[in-house]
Amino acid sequence: MSRTLADLGEFGLIRLLQDRLPNGKDVLLGPGDDAAIVHAIDGRVVATTDMLVEGRHFRRDWSEAYDIGRKAAAQNLADVAAMGARPTALLVALAAPPDLEVDWALGLADGLRDECERTDASVAGGDLVRGPSIVISVTALGSLDGRPPVTRAGAKAGDVIAVCGRLGWSAAGLAVLGRGFRSPRVVVEAHRRPEPPYDAGPEAATLGATAMIDVSDGLVGDLGHIAKASDVVLDLDTKSLEIAEPLQAVAAAIGVDPLEFVLTGGEDHALAATFPSEVNLPERWRVIGRVAAPTEEQLQGVTINGEKSETAGHDHFR
Amino acid sequence: MSRTLADLGEFGLIRLLQDRLPNGKDVLLGPGDDAAIVHAIDGRVVATTDMLVEGRHFRRDWSEAYDIGRKAAAQNLADVAAMGARPTALLVALAAPPDLEVDWALGLADGLRDECERTDASVAGGDLVRGPSIVISVTALGSLDGRPPVTRAGAKAGDVIAVCGRLGWSAAGLAVLGRGFRSPRVVVEAHRRPEPPYDAGPEAATLGATAMIDVSDGLVGDLGHIAKASDVVLDLDTKSLEIAEPLQAVAAAIGVDPLEFVLTGGEDHALAATFPSEVNLPERWRVIGRVAAPTEEQLQGVTINGEKSETAGHDHFR
Structure with missing residues (x-):
């Protein structure tokens, strides 16, 4: 047993966890004391926290502990990147029942560590408590390295909207798993293990991004946060949204419009940003729309091909 | 209803929570974006996280939401102070069932805010998710303001051991509540709302403390962490441990030795530190023992009046 x-x-x-979690270059004092100490070289630290609850954010029968660790790290590291910052460290609190297998906890730690390694961050500390079910709370820290932050509030009429990373893949994977299937494997893998383009965050900041967000709850819903904070209209051009072949296959199989995955699917943690239209964007940033000023007919919000959108983001309590 | x-x-x-949580002086960007931005003026940030699970760390029938907020903040802020640092900000993640009353969540926020105000910190961000029971995860950030950190690893033979803050009061309060009583009120209040001496942390660092810890799991258990990290013996002199009158009253009423509360009671979040013996300590730091080198008969650990102690700290899974 x-x-x-x-x-x-x-x-x-x-002790076992600490052995698996080496300190990265920005960690001055790692786990084992009352607190960790992490570099914050320009005198500021970017900090964000997200909690994952078993049964709501992950299922142990759908995902391995390792993948849950990857995902828990990814969604927090992506939030740091979305400020234009470079992730430096994670703090991880875990509530778990006493009958949980040690191997599960070690798998989680391996996943956290490996996702951190995609971006030179590391796990600098944590907490371990007993609870009736598994809850994982991750805090990510990051450094702006002297750059101003890219908030949600700077988008201006005339800017272009661009996205870097996958849209709708995780949602397609979830739709497949929810119907009891395990393929197409590529979308199931995308659901289990998102691959946010972390370095695109600081890149966007350097390129002059005016606003940025991590697409965690769906493109339209998350762009809505930029629209509201910036008091603008964000108009998406659906012709510019490529719908990858696996998404088309899943949509055809289950009888839905594949565009729904792209517009409303969360958890891929792509970065969406607005840029002045004259910025020369690298290829991985695809332009998907334009920013306009609000009018009497169209207040701040997201439109799709010029039409008002009814698509809302995810509300955790409704 | x-x-x-x-x-x-x-x-x-x-929105309601944000209205109650004003940004403090060290918060450059507060809640509402992908991440917060907090001052870390000397290029380093102190960071620690603790999770509280309903039924294990608090009970809604024993504590008001406000007191749970105070306590959740206190135990994290005290960890920052125990490094010799000044708390700057909290991030708070909350899992809650959808039938939780809004007033409970607002009470929690008020408690977090008011405890932060004892130390000039503020709530800079958070996360809110649905879960089967209440779980609160708090991350505290802090600034060393140019000082070296006080870890657990620097205690030296010949140092004195000193403590600032209450010992055993919370445990006495818990013993009272556990037997269905509500008085003496002063220990019940101490259990519901610890009052860690936050500013004593930076003070100890300035005075030259060689090691420090926050007494969260009991004096003997937590001093054991210093003994182990510093490879020394910490000998407590029980004559120097004052046992306050309310603790004596509770102990007499339930038939236990009041010294047990002082030696093993956790959650008061006093600060325990070691200092070179020549340091002139302010009155609130009471000397309670001495540091000795390990010998063949007495390896690293805690002794009480020169005798080996069997008292261990709390293990969350055993």
């Missing part, structure tokens, strides 16, 4: 957390005890598990 | 989170929705609740 596998060892459980109760067999090993809190301090035994902490 | 009171409004619930489901009635109000995630974004409605976030």
Whole structure:
């Protein structure tokens, strides 16, 4: 039988976890004291937190612990990138039942570590408590390296809207899993393990992005946050949104419009940003629309091909 | 009937919470974007995280939401202070069932805010998710303001051990509540609302503390972490540990030795530190023992009046 957390005890598990979580270059003092100490070289630290609850944000029968670790890290690291910052460290709190297998906790740690390594960050500290079900809370820290932050509030009429990273893949994967299937494998993998383009965040800041957000709840909903914060209209041109072949296949199989995945699917953690129209964007940033001033007919918000959109983001309590 | 989170929705609740959580002086960008931005003036940030699970760390029938907020903030802010740092900001993630009353969430926020105000910090960001029971995860950030950190690893033979803040009061309060009583009120209040001496952390650093810890799991257990990290023996002199009258009253009423509260009671978040013996300590730092080198008979650990102690800290999974 596998060892459980109760067999090993809190301090035994902490020792095993620490062995798997080497300190990265920005961590001055890692796990094991009252607090960690992390570089914040320009005198500011970017900080964000996201919580994942078993049964709502992940299912142990759909995802391995390792993939849940990757995903928990990814969604927080992407939030740092969306400010135009470079992730430096994670703090991770885990509530778990005492009968959880030690191997599950170690798999989670491996996933957190490997996702951090995609961006030179590392796990600098954490907390481990007993709870009735698994809850993972991750805080990510980051550095702007002297650049101004890219908030949601700077989009201006005339800017272009561009996106870097996948849209709709995770949602297509979730739709497949929800119907009891395991393929197309490529969308299931995208759901289990998003691959946010972390370095595109600082790149966008350097290119002069006026606003940026991490697409976690769906493109239209998240662009709505930029529209509101910037008091502008964001108009999407659906012709410019490529719909990859696997998304078309899934949509055809389950009888939905594949564009729905692209417009409303969350959890891929693409970066969406607005740029002055004269900026020469690298190829991985695809222009998908334009920013306009609000009018009496069209207040701040998102339009699709010039038409008002009814698509809202995800509300966790409704 | 009171409004619930489901009635109000995630974004409605976030708006109400933001109205109650003003940004402090170290917060450059507060809640509402992908991440917060916090001052880290000397190029380093101190960061720590603790998770509280309903039923294990708090009970809604024993504590008001406001007190749970105070406590959740206190235990994290105290960890920052225990590094010799000044707290600057909190990030707070909350999992809650949709039928939770809005007033409970607002009470929690008020408690977090008011505890932060004891130390000039503020809530800079957070996350709100749906979950089967309440889980609160707090991350505290802090600034060393150019000082070196005080870790657990610097205690030296010949140092004195000193403590600032209450010991055993919260444990006495918990013992009272656990037996269905509500008095003595002063220990019940201490359990519901610890008052860590935050500014004593930077003070100890300035005075030359060689090691420091926040007493969260019990004096003997937590000093054991210093002993281990510093490879020394910490000998407590019980004659120097004052046992306040309310603790004596509770102990007499329930038939235990009041010294147990002082030696093993957690959650008061006193600061325990070691100092070179020549340091002239302010009155609030009470000397309670001495640091000795390990010998063949007595390896690293805590002794009480020169005798080996069997008292261990709390293990969350055993």
